[in-house]
Amino acid sequence: MNVLAIETATPACAVALRTGEGEEFSLVVAVERHHTEALTPGIRDLLERAGVAAKAVERVVVDRGPGLFTGLRVGIATAIGFALGASADLVGVTSLELLAYGASRAGVRGNLVSVVDGRRGEVFVQTFGLDDGVTPVSEPRVTLPQSVLDEWIERGDAVTFTGDGVGRYEEIFTSLGTATIVEQRVPPVLEAVRLGAERPVESRIVPLYLREADAVANFTTRERSS
Amino acid sequence: MPAPYAGVMALVLGIETSCDETAAAVVDEDFRVLSSVVESSIDQHRAFGGVVPELAGRAHVTTIGPVIRRALDDAGLDPRDPAIDGLAVTSGPGLIGSLLVGLSTTKALSLAWGIPFVGVNHLEGHLFAPLLESKDLEWPLMTLLVSGGHSLIVLQRGPGHHDVLGETIDDAAGEAYDKVARWLGLGYPGGPEIDRLAKAGVSSALKLPVSMVGDDFDLSFSGLKTAVVRATEAHREISLEDVAASFQSALCEQLLRKLRHALERYEVRGVALAGGVAANSALRDGVTQLAKEFGLVAHLPTMAMCTDNAAMVAAAGLYRLSTGVPSALDLSARPNWQLAEVS
Numbered sequence: 305m306n307v308l309a310i311e312t313a314t315p316a317c318a319v320a321l322r323t324g325e326g327e328e329f330s331l332v333v334a335v336e337r338h339h340t341e342a343l344t345p346g347i348r349d350l351l352e353r354a355g356v357a358a359k360a361v362e363r364v365v366v367d368r369g370p371g372l373f374t375g376l377r378v379g380i381a382t383a384i385g386f387a388l389g390a391s392a393d394l395v396g397v398t399s400l401e402l403l404a405y406g407a408s409r410a411g412v413r414g415n416l417v418s419v420v421d422g423r424r425g426e427v428f429v430q431t432f433g434l435d436d437g438v439t440p441v442s443e444p445r446v447t448l449p450q451s452v453l454d455e456w457i458e459r460g461d462a463v464t465f466t467g468d469g470v471g472r473y474e475e476i477f478t479s480l481g482t483a484t485i486v487e488q489r490v491p492p493v494l495e496a497v498r499l500g501a502e503r504p505v506e507s508r509i510v511p512l513y514l515r516e517a518d519a520v521a522n523f524t525t526r527e528r529s530s
Numbered sequence: 531m532p533a534p535y536a537g538v539m540a541l542v543l544g545i546e547t548s549c550d551e552t553a554a555a556v557v558d559e560d561f562r563v564l565s566s567v568v569e570s571s572i573d574q575h576r577a578f579g580g581v582v583p584e585l586a587g588r589a590h591v592t593t594i595g596p597v598i599r600r601a602l603d604d605a606g607l608d609p610r611d612p613a614i615d616g617l618a619v620t621s622g623p624g625l626i627g628s629l630l631v632g633l634s635t636t637k638a639l640s641l642a643w644g645i646p647f648v649g650v651n652h653l654e655g656h657l658f659a660p661l662l663e664s665k666d667l668e669w670p671l672m673t674l675l676v677s678g679g680h681s682l683i684v685l686q687r688g689p690g691h692h693d694v695l696g697e698t699i700d701d702a703a704g705e706a707y708d709k710v711a712r713w714l715g716l717g718y719p720g721g722p723e724i725d726r727l728a729k730a731g732v733s734s735a736l737k738l739p740v741s742m743v744g745d746d747f748d749l750s751f752s753g754l755k756t757a758v759v760r761a762t763e764a765h766r767e768i769s770l771e772d773v774a775a776s777f778q779s780a781l782c783e784q785l786l787r788k789l790r791h792a793l794e795r796y797e798v799r800g801v802a803l804a805g806g807v808a809a810n811s812a813l814r815d816g817v818t819q820l821a822k823e824f825g826l827v828a829h830l831p832t833m834a835m836c837t838d839n840a841a842m843v844a845a846a847g848l849y850r851l852s853t854g855v856p857s858a859l860d861l862s863a864r865p866n867w868q869l870a871e872v873s
């Protein structure tokens with residue numbers, strides 16, 4: 305099965321492809337938020353490199369968040385369009401689990417917290433148990449970096465932090481003696497093709513925002529322009 | 531590159547997500563609408579008195595897939611091999627977070643289907659609406675394009691050839707309706723409600739200033755809104771119906787006076803109304819009258835063609851793809867793309 309994966313949850317933007325023969329290709333197409341411009345040309349280049357026709361893609365896996373809202377929408381909309389055009393299946397994975405699988409592949413064992421930068425002083429986090437497999441032990445949630453740290457100070461257990469949120473709040477996450485940091489700025493897109501290939505097909509992708517639209521709380525509005 | 535697609539654009543799929551409507555439509559080379567699907571997220575925005583960009587963006591992601599499927603299905607096309615020759619998508623102006631959804635989906639479809647796409651200016655889309663509804667269209671055309679986001683007087687010399695004669699220097703006409711409606715405690719959007727109330731009111735009840743009396747074609751509505759606020763504060767006894775009628779009359783008076791001025795200045799064969807405010811009954815009556823007076827054909831859009839839709843985008847795209855170069859896959863959205871910049 306030819307599987308295409310799209311990763312746009314962070315300021316970087318990456319694509320990966322696994323062919324029916326098990327060959328894997330990946331490409332970071334943009335580093336600083338040019339998802340709209342770079343994503344589809346990136347997919348085109350990747351397919352060319354792999355020698356796979358667009359219509360031969362049988363499954364599209366997309367990171368449905370949490371992460372930067374605009375980036376997520378670009379990624380998911382692209383996945384929807386590509387899957388429709390190629391008559392491919394559509395599967396969603398989360399940025400937090402991609403980070404956990406990436407850490408696991410890097411040899412991390414024990415407690416792992418995936419930390420994605422949520423902007424505005426907040427992070428999206430989820431805790432996993434890494435042994436032979438990857439087991440989520442908490443739900444994805446939005447919180448303050450310091451709250452994550454306080455939790456692990458209280459528990460006193462060894463823990464590994466990973467994700468772009470760790471780099472963003474480095475001084476906080478490095479202050480914990482019992483913590484190890486594994487650098488992964490971008491959720492690993494190759495994990496998305498591997499993980500997505502095993503998942504059941506979804507009728508639609510539900511973005512994982514973990515935060516209400518601002519206006520719902522703030523009542524900031526812009527005029528309608530129809 | 532010269533125009534490589536001339537004559538081969540038999541079927542175009544249009545996609546529109548610039549504001550709160552998620553829309554897809556299939557239009558053929560004779561500007562026949564084979565399907566047109568529009569989903570609006572307006573109900574989510576009502577409580578906020580205007581479109582909330584983040585909510586609109588979220589709604590587009592949820593609806594874009596089903597909307598495109600339905601448009602293909604309604605046109606009798608198989609998504610697997612839809613016999614579509616090209617794609618057209620609104621790439622501006624509009625809300626950036628909304629534009630990106632349609633643009634991203636369209637690019638991916640373009641790559642997967644192996645067909646060209648073109649980014650279309652939303653306002654040019656509105657200008658193409660008459661082509662979809664009037665088969666006997668004769669050029670040039672004087673068009674009044676009025677919506678919640680835009681108010682322009684445009685001289686259309688032919689399809690895709692337009693000169694912006696004037697536009698609003700502050701609020702759009704639809705925006706003025708919304709602001710006055712909010713002031714009066716009416717719902718959002720304000721246009722339909724004020725239009726309904728105005729029918730039972732007396733338009734001379736409130737004395738409102740005549741604005742923009744200059745010789746140009748520019749428009750202005752923010753002063754009118756302020757005048758309504760002042761006048762209603764001074765005359766609290768005046769009924770809602772009378773306020774609505776007075777405001778609507780003053781707004782239409784300005785639009786029609788400028789349109790008349792344009793018709794006196796330029797020789798045209800027809801006059802067209804476009805955009806969301808084209809649904810307004812007083813404006814439709816006024817344009818009909820004006821056309822009659824000048825011996826011109828009036829092109830009034832159906833209600834479905836007033837609101838944002840993808841058929842008009844497909845029509846503009848059909849023209850752009852047939853006469854020009856398709857867009858590249860790295861096209862950006864242009865939230866502030868002016869009609870005057872379209873070439």
Ligand SMILES: [Zn+2]
Pocket residue numbers: 529530652656677805806837838
């Ligand atoms: Zn519009």
